[in-house]
Amino acid sequence: xxxxxxxxxxxxxxxxxxxxxxxxxxxxxxxxxxxxxxxxxxxxxxxxxxxxxxxxxxxxxxxxxxxxxxxxxxxxxxxxxxxxxxxxxxxxxxxxxxxxxxxxxxxxxxxxxxxxxxxxxxxxxxxxxxxxxxxxxxxxxxxxxxxxxxxxxxxxxxxxxxxxxxxxxxxxxxxxxxxxxxxxxxxxxxxxxxx
Numbered sequence: 534x535x536x537x538x539x540x541x542x543x544x545x546x547x548x549x550x551x552x553x554x555x556x557x558x559x560x561x562x563x564x565x566x567x568x569x570x571x572x573x574x575x576x577x578x579x580x581x582x583x584x585x586x587x588x589x590x591x592x593x594x595x596x597x598x599x600x601x602x603x604x605x606x607x608x609x610x611x612x613x614x615x616x617x618x619x620x621x622x623x624x625x626x627x628x629x630x631x632x633x634x635x636x637x638x639x640x641x642x643x644x645x646x647x648x649x650x651x652x653x654x655x656x657x658x659x660x661x662x663x664x665x666x667x668x669x670x671x672x673x674x675x676x677x678x679x680x681x682x683x684x685x686x687x688x689x690x691x692x693x694x695x696x697x698x699x700x701x702x703x704x705x706x707x708x709x710x711x712x713x714x715x716x717x718x719x720x721x722x723x724x725x726x727x728x
Contacts, residue, residue: 552701555708562712565675569716572668576723579660587661587728591654595725601644602721608637609714616707622697628690631703634710635683638676641717645673665724672720675713682706 580586587593615630648669656666686706689695 554701554705558705558708562708565712569671569719572671573719573723576664576668579664583660588654588659591652591661593652593725594648597644598648598721598725601641602717604637604644605641605714605717608634608641609711611637612707612710616700616704619697619700619703624690624695627703628687631683631687631690635680635687638680638683638710642673642676642680645669645676668720668724672713672717675716679706679710679713682709 611630611634615627615634618624618626618630649666652665654662654665656662683706686699686703689699689702
């Protein structure tokens, strides 16, 4: 005679369930992926219809943009280390790595602002200007949002009660930051390398 498993034994272990905040972040990042996919579609549609691309006289500092792309990629590594240390219960190390991530992200954003001030075209100059300003502008807003989220986490981490129980929030800010970095690598490749 075979034994039948009770329904309770088939229930998921609550400690292994994915936190709802993570489910929400995955759904939200999926919508953000579609948003940026639409921006890339806009860019390539304008590129296919407008010649020459970029227009004559447009100059972007590809070398400096590449350097700050590496800075942003490094910030993904430091964010990973922040999450890793909190997972191990080391809140002090998490704070240090999060602060370094914040600094690297702020440096990247400062370079974007410098670029906006120095480029020799505006959003209304031509189709290329529109594509450049809209795609990089929305990405910069996402970087700014990530920096604000990190500041909020660092403010919470100043509390003595902050610890491993706060891991889902830190992990989700990490997911968001990695997403922002991946989008920038795609934007950098599209705008600065594919000419």
